[in-house]
Amino acid sequence: MPPTRSARTAPASAATPATTATPATTGALAAPPAPSPGPAAPDGTSGTLRTGRRRRPEPGESAGSATDALTAHTGGRRRPGPDDAATALAPAAAARTGLVPAARPRSDGGASTALVPAPGDDPGTELVDAAAPGPRRRRRAEPDGPFDRVIALLGPGVGVVRRRLGILDADQKAALTPEERRTRRRRQIVYSLVGTAASIVLLPLLLLGIGWLLFPIPSTDDAVQNQIATVSYADGGQLARLVPEQGNRIKVGMDAIPIHVREAVLAAEDRSFYSNPGFDFTGILRAMVNQLTGGVGGGSTITQQYVKNTLVGNDATYWRKYKELIVSLKVSGQKSKDEILNDYLNAIYFGRGAYGIESASLAYFGKPAAQLTPSEGALLAGIIQSPSNWDPANSPDRAKQRWNFVLDGMNAQGWISTADRQAAVFPQTIPPQNTSRSSSLTDARGHILNAVRSELGSLGISEQAFAQGGLQVTTTIDPQRQQQLTDSVEQKLRGEPELLRTGAVAIDPGTGGIVGYYGGSNGTGLDYAQVMKQPGSTFKPFAVLAGLLNDPPIGLGTTFDGSERPGLRNAEGANCPRCDLKQAMTISNNVVFTKLAAQVGPQKVADAARLAGITAPLDNPDARLPLGNKEVTPVQLASAYATIAAGGVWHPPHMVSKVVDSDGRVLYEYQPGEGEQRFPEQVARNVIEAMMNVVDNDGLQLPDGQEAAGKTGTVQSRFEGQNNDAWFAGFTPQIATAVWVGTDRNDPIQDSSGRPINGSDLPGSVWKEFMSDTVRATGTTDFPAFRPIGEAPATLAPNEPTTPATPTSTPSAEPTPEPTAEPAAPAEPPAPAPVDPTGSPEATGDPLPAQQDDTQPGGDAGRAADPTVG
Numbered sequence: 001m002p003p004t005r006s007a008r009t010a011p012a013s014a015a016t017p018a019t020t021a022t023p024a025t026t027g028a029l030a031a032p033p034a035p036s037p038g039p040a041a042p043d044g045t046s047g048t049l050r051t052g053r054r055r056r057p058e059p060g061e062s063a064g065s066a067t068d069a070l071t072a073h074t075g076g077r078r079r080p081g082p083d084d085a086a087t088a089l090a091p092a093a094a095a096r097t098g099l100v101p102a103a104r105p106r107s108d109g110g111a112s113t114a115l116v117p118a119p120g121d122d123p124g125t126e127l128v129d130a131a132a133p134g135p136r137r138r139r140r141a142e143p144d145g146p147f148d149r150v151i152a153l154l155g156p157g158v159g160v161v162r163r164r165l166g167i168l169d170a171d172q173k174a175a176l177t178p179e180e181r182r183t184r185r186r187r188q189i190v191y192s193l194v195g196t197a198a199s200i201v202l203l204p205l206l207l208l209g210i211g212w213l214l215f216p217i218p219s220t221d222d223a224v225q226n227q228i229a230t231v232s233y234a235d236g237g238q239l240a241r242l243v244p245e246q247g248n249r250i251k252v253g254m255d256a257i258p259i260h261v262r263e264a265v266l267a268a269e270d271r272s273f274y275s276n277p278g279f280d281f282t283g284i285l286r287a288m289v290n291q292l293t294g295g296v297g298g299g300s301t302i303t304q305q306y307v308k309n310t311l312v313g314n315d316a317t318y319w320r321k322y323k324e325l326i327v328s329l330k331v332s333g334q335k336s337k338d339e340i341l342n343d344y345l346n347a348i349y350f351g352r353g354a355y356g357i358e359s360a361s362l363a364y365f366g367k368p369a370a371q372l373t374p375s376e377g378a379l380l381a382g383i384i385q386s387p388s389n390w391d392p393a394n395s396p397d398r399a400k401q402r403w404n405f406v407l408d409g410m411n412a413q414g415w416i417s418t419a420d421r422q423a424a425v426f427p428q429t430i431p432p433q434n435t436s437r438s439s440s441l442t443d444a445r446g447h448i449l450n451a452v453r454s455e456l457g458s459l460g461i462s463e464q465a466f467a468q469g470g471l472q473v474t475t476t477i478d479p480q481r482q483q484q485l486t487d488s489v490e491q492k493l494r495g496e497p498e499l500l501r502t503g504a505v506a507i508d509p510g511t512g513g514i515v516g517y518y519g520g521s522n523g524t525g526l527d528y529a530q531v532m533k534q535p536g537s538t539f540k541p542f543a544v545l546a547g548l549l550n551d552p553p554i555g556l557g558t559t560f561d562g563s564e565r566p567g568l569r570n571a572e573g574a575n576c577p578r579c580d581l582k583q584a585m586t587i588s589n590n591v592v593f594t595k596l597a598a599q600v601g602p603q604k605v606a607d608a609a610r611l612a613g614i615t616a617p618l619d620n621p622d623a624r625l626p627l628g629n630k631e632v633t634p635v636q637l638a639s640a641y642a643t644i645a646a647g648g649v650w651h652p653p654h655m656v657s658k659v660v661d662s663d664g665r666v667l668y669e670y671q672p673g674e675g676e677q678r679f680p681e682q683v684a685r686n687v688i689e690a691m692m693n694v695v696d697n698d699g700l701q702l703p704d705g706q707e708a709a710g711k712t713g714t715v716q717s718r719f720e721g722q723n724n725d726a727w728f729a730g731f732t733p734q735i736a737t738a739v740w741v742g743t744d745r746n747d748p749i750q751d752s753s754g755r756p757i758n759g760s761d762l763p764g765s766v767w768k769e770f771m772s773d774t775v776r777a778t779g780t781t782d783f784p785a786f787r788p789i790g791e792a793p794a795t796l797a798p799n800e801p802t803t804p805a806t807p808t809s810t811p812s813a814e815p816t817p818e819p820t821a822e823p824a825a826p827a828e829p830p831a832p833a834p835v836d837p838t839g840s841p842e843a844t845g846d847p848l849p850a851q852q853d854d855t856q857p858g859g860d861a862g863r864a865a866d867p868t869v870g
Contacts, residue, residue, distance in 0.1 A: 208326065229471045231452055233479040234515070234657065240441055240449050242467065250358040254342045256370050257357055260415070261377035262341060267409030268381040268402075270302040274337050277329070303328045306344040349464040350380060351387025352432050364429045374416060376427045378406040388453065388463040392429050400426050444486050446523015448477060448655070451530075455656045459668050470662030475655050476513030476670075480777065481506055481735075485516035488769040489739075492762060496752050499743050503528030503634045504766065506737040506774075509642040511672045512651025514635070515735065516770070526744070532616065532631040533740060536713025536759060537588045538729045539609065541644065543626035544581055544690045546600045546608035548683045548789055554600065555790020556582045556690050562589040571714070582793035586693040588712060593626040611678040612640035613650055628713055634738045637729050642736035644688060645709075647681035647784070649674070682787055689786050689793065695730060698760040700768045706780045708732050708771065712759030722748035723756045728763035733781045735774055739763040 168176075176184065229242040266273050300308065307327045331340060350360035360380050361369040372380070382402030383390040392399040403426055411421040441449050452473060456466055465471065489502050506516035519527035547554035562576035562584055570576075574587045584592035597605050602621040609618060616632045618625070639653040651672060659668040691709035695701060702708050710730020717724045724746045729738035741763045742749060749757040757763075 207322070208329075214326075229466060229469070229473070231449060231473045231475060233475060233477050233482070234513075235479060236474070237479055239445060239475065239477065239479075250356060250362075251346045252356075252358045252369060254338055256368070257342070257345060258370065258372060258377065260374040260410075261357065261369065261372050261380070262345070263410055263413070263415040264374065264377040264381040264406055265341075265345065265384070266302070267378075267413060267415065268384060268406045269305065270300075271409060271413060273302050273341065276301055276303075277332055300324075301328070302344050303332055303340055306340060306347060307331060348384055349387060349467060351383060351391050351463065353467070363432075365427070366430050373427070374410075374420070375403070375407075375424045378410070378424075379403050379427055379429070382406045386463070388457065391432070393432050442523045444518055444521055444523060447519030447527045447529065448475070448482075448517050449523070450527065451517065451519075451655055455654065456659065459656065459659070461659060461667060471667070472660045473656060474658040474660075476508070476511070476515060476657050477517060477655065478515040481516040481774065484773040484777075485518050485737075485770050488766050488773070489518050490521070492766045492769060496762070497750065499747060500741060500749060500762075501526075501528050501743055502739070502741050502766070503531060504737065504739045504770070505529050505634045505638040506735055506770070507638045507642040507653055509646035509649075509731065509733070509736055510651075512639065512642065512653050512675070513657065513670075513672075514653060514655045516737070517655065528740065529634050531740070531742075532633055533725050533742060534630070534715045535628040535632050535637055535729075536715045536725065536727055537590070537593075537626070537628060538637060538711045538713035538727045538738075538759075539628040539630075540585060540588070540593050540626045541687055541691055541711055542609040542612060542614075542640070543593050543596050543600075543605050544585065545612065545644075545679065545683065545687050546604045547581070547596055548686050549608060549679060550600045550604070553790045554581075554596065555788060556580060556686060556793035557788070557791030560584065560592040560595050562592040565591060568594060580791075580793050582690045582693065583796070585690045585711070586697050588694075590627055594623045597626050598623040608679075609640065611650075612643045613653070613678075614640050628715065634740050637727070638736050638738035641729050641731050641738065643678060644684050645731040645733060645736050646675065646684075648677055648679040648684040650678045651675045681784070682789060685784055685786055686789050688783055689788075691730070698764055700728075700730075700760065700764050702732070702768070702775050703772050704775060704780050706732055706775045707782050709783075710767070712764065714759045717746075717748045719748050721756065722750075723758065724749065726757045726759045726761065726763050728759050728767045730767060730771070732771065732775070733783055734778055735771070737767055737770060739766045741766075 173181075230238060231240040231242075233239050270276070304324050307324050335343075346356040346358075348357075349355055350357075350363070352360075352363040354360040354363040357369045357380065361367060361372055361376075364380060365372065365376055379392070379399065382405065383399065389395055390399050390402050407416070407421055407424055410416045411418060452475060453463065453466060456473070457463065461471070466473075485504055485506055489504055493500060493502060501520060502518065503520070504516070504518040505514060507513065508515050517529055519529040544556070547558075557580045559578055559580045562570070562574075562579055564570055564575060568591060570590050571588060574589045576584060576587060576589045576592065579587075579589065579592065581592070581596070583589075602623055602625050605625050606618040606621040614632055614636050616630065616636060618630050621630070635653055639650075642653075643650045654670060656668065657670045658666065660666055688709045691711055692707070694712065695708045695710045698710075698712060700708075700710065708730055710728060713725075713727030713729070714723050715725040716722070725740065725742040726749060727738065727740050729736075731737065741757060751757055751762060
């Protein structure tokens with residue numbers, strides 16, 4: 001007999017034969033034999049426990065007899081009935097509660113199983129069968145939070161909406177027949193297509209209606225926004241004000257503009273002007289794609305350009321495009337094409353401070369628009385898109401390319417004949433006058449203004465926006481540093497030959513911001529801070545950087561034979577039979593650095609220069625690259641030195657820190673962040689260490705013991721004993737400055753006494769004067785502690801041998817006398833031999849790569865047989 005299921009269940013008195021339920025108690029099927037009879041139910045029915053499974057045979061009973069009754073009634077298979085779930089759970093429930101199963105009558109005439117109290121228990125306790133019919137209530141969980149309360153509140157409404165929309169839940173979907181599912185799916189596809197089509201049609205109409213009510217049509221006089229643009233120093237002080245003059249715009253009627261000039265503008269800007277509705281839908285889509293993919297442009301019609309320049313501005317946003325489209329449609333509906341073209345030609349900016357075709361004709365050709373030839377009209381039409389870049393005075397090649405494009409378009413449209421196109425000659429323009437474009441800044445500040453304008457263009461802020469938008473531009477120029485730099489240049493060049501030119505740039509290593517900028521005394525002339533010149537030996541630190549980044553690294557203590565060799569000489573006093581890299585840097589030994597470049601590879605030297613911040617082309621470098629045979633600008637050199645000063649962290653050199661429009665919206669603001677770590681800090685500190693003695697050696701010490709690293713650069717002239725360019729570049733932890741002195745035509749540079757100018761002369765004195773003023777204003781700051789990479793440099797004087805000659809392999813207790821003549825290499829013992837970068841003692845000759853490279857003139861060395869002397 002099975003064990004008792006509950007302590008409260010009455011024990012069976014004796015084993016009884018298995019019983020089966022009658023059809024009345026099961027509704028359809030006979031129940032399997034119960035393992036033991038339970039107590040009688042109140043209605044007298046047997047309390048047989050049904051489990052829906054085969055009964056385990058009692059002891060002494062055959063395995064087959066327990067299922068005979070079920071097999072006989074169902075043919076060996078029985079489907080579970082509605083009571084089986086509750087019946088199967090009854091034993092477990094009885095074990096927990098002390099209740100026993102009993103059959104209970106149902107209202108439909110059948111019977112169900114319920115758990116009732118065992119004899120002796122409280123008769124009021126009862127567990128009702130979950131399968132029994134009748135009302136069944138489940139207690140709803142109370143909402144715990146605000147979100148649950150909202151769901152509980154909206155639940156009934158959501159259900160109603162779902163029913164109205166025909167949305168089915170999972171059970172309802174499962175009840176559908178396959179045909180109903182297919183019908184439902186077809187209906188959903190139709191509804192989706194109809195809804196999509198309605199959205200495509202109705203949404204644009206809705207947006208069009210809203211825009212039509214919101215945006216007015218501008219007047220013609222709104223085309224030129226006579227707002228003052230200001231350029232400020234870093235502290236907010238005014239550097240320049242650009243006030244558009246009233247005289248730079250002269251309105252004329254359509255009859256005063258020749259037909260061929262109008263056609264030239266149409267060929268350049270909108271060849272379908274007279275046939276399009278005022279906007280180019282494909283151009284708008286192209287602009288959207290370009291904006292999403294980071295491109296520029298998109299192609300606007302003349303109507304859109306007119307609207308953009310008179311009302312909506314030039315912001316690269318979808319909102320601006322939306323306003324531009326609406327107003328273009330309104331203008332096209334209320335004005336004729338000739339009126340729109342006339343307004344456009346009187347409003348568009350042509351550069352040189354000129355607004356409108358009449359002012360442009362006077363600014364470029366000195367005559368009214370009515371007298372313009374087809375070629376002259378084509379030139380003016382071609383520069384509309386980018387006046388500052390395509391002005392013939394600035395970029396004659398680009399201007400001519402654009403001029404050809406316009407004339408070819410006129411010929412393709414049939415507006416000029418092929419014969420006239422072939423006979424056309426590029427017209428000559430008059431020189432630019434000192435208009436509002438350069439304001440009154442004819443001094444050194446004019447170069448700052450032009451550099452700001454150029455940088456704004458690279459930021460996507462056009463010349464026209466700068467001239468018309470009333471922008472407030474804040475620069476990184478420190479007014480005190482700027483004045484000190486200007487004064488230093490002017491004081492040191494006072495009394496020197498007039499043909500000398502100077503460019504100087506000072507950069508904050510921590511941000512990359514240009515704090516001082518001198519491009520020459522003539523603010524409307526050539527900017528010498530941007531000229532491309534050979535930098536001479538100021539490029540040697542990049543060879544040291546390449547050696548330190550090499551695997552294995554070449555430390556500052558690595559020694560070389562720096563003796564002169566055929567085709568390559570050193571500056572006077574720079575010969576060094578045995579010296580390490582720091583000593584060679586101090587005296588600017590050329591031979592040592594060509595050997596170093598050959599050892600690590602010239603391309604790696606070029607790569608190291610690019611890591612530091614040099615952006616000029618350094619194509620096909622050779623072993624003379626450390627001698628500066630590739631051209632760079634003072635801005636690039638100052639930026640690269642600033643990277644070294646900042647511990648290998650590069651910041652892009654920049655002059656614009658913030659741009660705000662006339663409505664107070666910030667169009668641009670520089671975010672310095674943490675910069676970009678181009679090479680490790682310890683590597684940068686080792687490069688600094690290599691340059692630390694140059695300043696003292698050249699007599700350019702800074703006040704108050706301020707540490708400084710620097711390098712001279714001198715480029716030899718084609719004339720014997722003369723120089724073409726002279727540089728000095730150096731830095732403290734707070735500021736990096738590069739100074740160049742040269743001429744416009746690469747003539748020999750001499751001071752007032754007729755002596756050739758070297759890097760430590762005039763450029764070095766300008767650098768020292770400016771840096772000394774900076775130190776006195778800001779105080780002193782030291783570089784981080786030096787931790788050598790590889791072999792540490794010697795502490796001896798530059799021309800002292802790093803290893804004294806001795807006949808033994810170990811150092812002697814007594815000092816060894818220094819050699820009085822050049823050391824004899826064959827008699828020198830091998831033990832104290834200096835270390836070559838390859839790990840083997842250096843031979844008296846050059847390494848094989850050096851013999852292939854450093855005996856040949858560099859790619860830019862045609863100025864002299866030996867272009868760089870120190």
